[in-house]
Amino acid sequence: MDHNREFMDTLTSFHSDLNRIQTMAGTLSQIERDHFNDLSKYEDQRLAGIAVAEQNSARQLGEIKQLCIAMAQRIQEIQGSLDNRREV
């Protein structure tokens, strides 16, 4: 029983952390996109190169956000099914 409780608590903690990572990734992605827009205003070749890297980073952070959302949902489903089993 204690193990189950511990497992459920761990899942809750993971769920909370994933939501936090998801928010951070989303915020960072937005910042990277803003950087891309700012850097794109300049003609300089080096800055243009950095802008491309920022745009790509924004995309990958966007992906991390989506992965976190999917994982958090999965954890919720597992918690739900464990709760149902306990009730039965």
Place this chain on the structure above:
Amino acid sequence: MGILARLLRGAVNEITDDAVRTMVRDQYTENLFEMIPASKKVNPIYLMETAMRASQGRPVARPLGSHLRLSPWDSLLFSPVHLFRFPTPEDVAISTATIIGPRAKKPLSLSIPVMIAGMSYGGALSKTVKIALARAATMAGTATNTGEAGLMEEERQEAGLLIGQYNRGGWLNTREKYSRLDAIEIQLGQGAQGSTPQRSSAKNIGEEYREVFELQEDQDAVINSRLKGVNTKEDFIQLVKKLREETGVPVGLKIAAAHHLERELQIALEAGCDFITVDGAEGGTHGTSPTLEDDVGLPTLHAVSRAGQFLMKKGATESVSLIAAGGLITPGQMLKAMALGANAVYTGTAALMAMVGDQITTAIPFEPPTDMVVYHGKMTDRLDLDKSTQNIFYFLNASIREMELVAITLGKVALRDINRDDLVCLDPFLSRALNVQLGFVPPEKQESFYSEISGLQSYETGREAMAERSALLS
């Protein structure tokens, strides 16, 4: 104008005048100008390949695949929105991520839906090129593919996500090797050459190539037409099950697209494949016979549409990923393939061209650019690794940005949300086959348009009918 330039100008003028006078006066059969209509009749490519066959006595190996553009991508256009649905605001991020093999224990998660196609080290490309492709793919958050080769340690180290081909040469087919991959693609064929065997002579195989492929010093590298141990449908099903259980990574099938497509896909579904790669007839290769390239297979557009519709009919689109490959050059073509059902696409030839990019000046005008890229090339040491990596990465980034712009004008927030309904077709037959609406008539008149034209008579039938009517009247 300098004296030299004036002399040169005068000489060119004299030579041109003389050449034109000769061509105008000579008998046509003795005239050099006959080369023009002759090569137009035969086609300069076929003319030169005919001469090569006559000179060498064996099939010529044409690099990069067929020159024929068989897929009518130009007959499809995306439909922007303005009011009935609004475009996506520019500050909204367009999701470009996709997942290959969602039901595998360890699905392959990509930041962008464009991957580097299977192009082998040794059999096709140099080590520098493979490393540049792996680095650029990793930077862009996507996967690269081993091609039909062994496991090259440097490629594994550089590639964040590596798809390995379980191949007909057998070079990657041990558990020790395929356990180190992020996805396994069972390679039974490729668009440019179907399921034909291939052979690289031992004399053309260097020491590193031999090591990666684990070949003896005098041993040729041979790709068989069949995969060893797979002689029945059941053998294939067992192989897929074994690889899935042993590794947990997505296991897929790669085939050359052909008219038997649905029958092949049915077996892939029965086997439990996590993804299917259809490689259209326009697919690239390091070099194979022009007949295999030009006269075998099914165009990529037809193949991806049929495969997409088949998976839809079978209710498998959520569980089995579809990868399109074969002559996809522009971001528009790639996105159209995705709208027709592909979850991701492979780019091969275009990625190589992007990689060489401005380094092309190193090779031309006296050597072809492929000389810097292919394993046997004379100029592989002249290719700059960092510049090549940057060129591929920029190419991928720019291509994806162009796709994002299309998504914005379609009012979509994810590339994966773009589908057939976002396309319009300019050809009535293609429209029917692809299940994409025809651009000639508004949506509500699609069905009535076809029923109306089905009553139209052909020119000949119409003439016969008129003649009959005239006869009756007289």
